[in-house]
Amino acid sequence: MKATLEFNLPDDQQEYDLANSGLAFWHVLWELDQELRANTKYAPDDMTDDDYDVYQKIRDKLHELMNDYNVNLEK
Numbered sequence: 001m002k003a004t005l006e007f008n009l010p011d012d013q014q015e016y017d018l019a020n021s022g023l024a025f026w027h028v029l030w031e032l033d034q035e036l037r038a039n040t041k042y043a044p045d046d047m048t049d050d051d052y053d054v055y056q057k058i059r060d061k062l063h064e065l066m067n068d069y070n071v072n073l074e075k
Contacts, residue, residue: 030073033062 007016036059043052066072 026073029062029066029071033059033073036062 005019007013007019009016036055039055040052040059043055
């Protein structure tokens, strides 16, 4: 199966750039998710409960938004 995207450049330059950088966006989301996961899973003993909760809330919100837009980080 093949898929072809066509853009009318330069009029559609922004759309082209967004479509072309999808993999980079995926990597950014994946790295952010992993960082948030590490900050909760391997939280140092001196981390406050409030700080832990903030990391968890941010990660939960990231997952909520990805779910809303039907985006997942599965490879």
